[in-house]
Amino acid sequence: AFFIFNQKGEVLISRLYRTDFKRSIADVFRIQVVSNPDVRSPIITLGSTSFFHVRVNNLYVVAVTKTNANAALVFEFCYRFINICKSYFGKVDEESIKNNFVVVYELVDEINDFGYPQNSEIDTLKTYITTESVVSATQAPETSSRITAQATGATSWRRSGDDVKYKKNEAFVDVVEVVNWMGSAKGTTLRADVDGHIQMRAYLSGTPECKFGLNDKLVIDRGAAAGGSDAVELDDCQFHQCVRLNDFDADRSISFIPPDGEFELMKYRATSNIKLPIKVIPTVTEIGTSKVSYDITIKTTFSPKLSATNIVVRIPTPLNTTDVDVGSVGTGKAKYVPGENVVVWKIPRLQGGQECSISAMAQLTSTTTRQVWARPPIDIDFQVLMFTASGLIVRFLKVFEKSNYHSIKWVRYLTKANGGYQVRVSQTFLPHPAMK
């Protein structure tokens, strides 16, 4: 069974695929999960009934089963559903689901039958499930046949050849890397890795056959045999279903017929030779029990031609902080946010090869019991355009099509950190001045 609940546990969407459930099973979920503050697992089994849930904004997307279901598949399906809704309604929240519940029901019925996920390609779904009420009476049977052919065909992600026409044939490739870093208090790297994905927007006519090349040398199988000195080691990569996996397995070539419009061509992961765009040097000193002083310096390590934008440094303070005096800020602005117990330091732009620092002093209230402070890590978010932390470069993108048209290709690179670029803080204790 499949449900969507709002935060209060009210059912927004309910669809039972099998007979082994009654609708009242939804009440069980409400009582056991929604109104239970201490739920610490995404799967709850009560008796022989298992509830899988994923939270998104203020909603619970829930799948219920009585069998030994494929857990990975269920969660992948829930996330796919969320993605489809995003693409249809722009956002996924209580309001958008309520306003579009008819479409949601249509979708839920189309992407899942008897508990087995069916076609979930957004592009295809959009050809026959639409938000604006298209009266399908006018839809000739031939159109439907074409839709069904696409929904079940070998290239279910693309409309057939002659349907797609563009005046200007263009392809945009965005290489987006999310860099994760965990630094110890001494500044050494505990782990650093890059989750990259290549986003492609293809506006190409007909049925184009694309070939794609990177400066990678996959560690798997190849070793040092290929690539020059600038070759990048990718630990792993995964492709959109349009990429022929067998070709890739045989000779490492990435060839595919792209879906029309935007899609994620590949995901990859790299862990070796990561170029960290920003270095952080934190000094956190506890002075007695009433003060904590912060001295934090950040340095950009990349070429001065580039610059990092939207840098946000979040410096956690102890829970019993009353106020923080932000002493000197090199660049940007810093503010103490009491609600979250952090000092937020924002720098709109910082060029390569520069450094700037902040110093601040947190005042603490005296507490009778010394509370344990978890010392959360300092977290930095930023974006650097035209830079890849892994060093990955797109070598070529070739497009072959029957009509042999000319196509223009654009490539962009972006490295960013959001939430995964952290440095731990160790404290040095100074005795309180009065105790000296």
Add this chain to the structure above:
Amino acid sequence: MAPRKGENYELSVDLHSEYREKRKDAIKRVIASMTVGKDVSGLFPDVLMNMQTDDLEQKKLVYLYLMNYAKTQPELVILAVNTFVKDSDDPNPLVRALAIRTMGVLRAEKIIDYLCDPLQKCLRDENPYVRKTAALCVAKLYDLRPELVIDNGFLEQLHEMISDSNPMVVANTVAALTDIHIAASSQPSSSPNDPALFPISASVLSKLLIALNECSEWGRVAILNALARYVAQDDKESEHICERVVPQFQHVNGSVVLAAVKVIMIHMRGVRREDLIKQLVRKMAPPLVTLLSSPPEVQWVALRNINLLLQKRPDILSNEMRVFFCKYNDPLYVKVEKLDIMVRLAGDNNVDALLSELKEYASEVDVDFVRKSIKAIGQTAVKIDSAAERCVHVLLELIDTRVSYVVQEAVVVMRDIFRKYPSTYEGIIPTLCANLDELDEPEAKASLIWIIGEYANKIDNADELLGIFVDTFTEESYPVQLQTLTAVVKLFLKKPDSSQGIVQRVLNTATKDCDSPDVRDRAYIYWRLLSTDPGAAKAVVLAQRPPISIPRTTLLGEVSSLASVYHKPEETFVGKGRVGADSLQRKTDASDDRFSTQKAFQTVAAGQQAENLLDFDDTPAVEGRPSGLAATEVLSHTPAAASLLAGTSSNPLDDLVSIFGAPTAAPPSASPHDIFNGLAMNNGFSSGATGSLGSPVTQSPLVANIANVSPRSNQQQPQEDLLGLF
């Protein structure tokens, strides 16, 4: 006649409106009320009127309504049959598929008779979209009326459809056949010749391998699962399957990757070429690590499975421990799983990095996570001999923090280290004893008492320390009482001269003032042992214990399923109304009814399973035995039970004592000492907080008081039936 006012009345008027838009709007409102749980079944005929329409969206809405209420209005559904049958002949394939899809789920007896003909036609439809929908419809029909499926030859048709030219149709056919296979094989009366079974033959195999590369991601999962069931004829075939499946590792969908991992793990057993195995293992690691950057829920499932895989092939991720370091903002369930995996990956080369990580985690705020981290330190110590000293050092640093729950957990962990490395770290006993006052949790107290009892001869003031607990004996919880009792007896056996008084005192209190039958029984046994044969008492109480290690499970065939997430076999959580009890019962029935005692054990064990179900930390040691925790528990008690059954004496206690007279006869895994020494650590180490003291306590009186068994197990049943009430 319905009242001529109210919401339903208005809706019914609108449903009859002459304007199409108004009618459609009314249907939408009906569906909206239905979703929030209002009863709109009274509008059935009014909604049904709107079924015949060219508007596909409206048709879908009406069908949705029908699916919900067909069961409550069976005699009215018949009115819809005509439209359905007509729709299944519609020139528009979407309409045909919709009709057949909906008919299959109406579940009204009357309509099923009309389903077979259209289904027959749709299975042969020229449009693949209709065929793939019809294939699943067969599974729906089987669920409802299996005999109709068999009589109409739908099964044969499905088998033919495996050769369909369209990969999506093949995938759905496989899904349907598998569904039917599972339903058929779970029937108690199923025979190996049941036509509903779906054996994967060599010819099916080759078709599946072809379809695999072309079908949708979900279809791939269905096909891969079928491949996993195939039994390869020789090593060449296994190799072939592995080579064909390996490319799927690169798929972006995590469930496809896990399904592929499962197939490879299963068929790798048949591969004999060492280089290929190495290559496969090497290729498996990167995609598994990549799964860690998926959303937390998928990540969690992946982690649970990685944990399983590591138990089979510890070499897969040997160099990857760092990727499992916890991020500060990981959800707790992910962190806990990562901890477990890190311990599994720990080796001489990375233990220092691991320990400094674990120490870091032990200073976080979440109490559960801190405890698990400390536990992980203990497991590392038990796993890697050479690192034990460093682990102990870290633990001592943690005890120095004086944070109550940190100290308590550290004490519990120290107990395990003492157990694994007897008389190695006696030097730290004073430090532990210094924290005696801080301990308020039963497990921590019991652990410290166990340590004191174990080293009674080396601790000068052991009698004094134990005296504290004897003084407050009746106020303590049962596990602490049991442990105190045993520890004092150990003390007496080691230092008989100085501790006569205290042993008298504790036996007196335990037999007279204690309200737990477990504690009283144990006290009586000790008393009798001590008074009749102190030598035997020594043999029992001070017996050698089997060494402990980190538990393992083997559920390879279950990769990525719910079972793999729980690390429990399927029958423990999938049952017909009652958790696992059914299947266990069935197994016992096969043997002999006279062994009712044995059955009682199993029922209790099943009840325990039910309790443990929600406790994810629990990793029962299943080494190819039938049913998880139940099996191990039963096993560890069988020697005692067997002698009990064999014995002629009517007094079970006498029997028990006689067993202990010759402890060498018992196999080490079921050493009687385990039953009587409350800590029973070979089980306890894995099951953590609930298990290590809990299970022996509930189990040991069982041997003595078989009469008590049934009411106990019954208490556990209501919990399982709770769901039945809804």
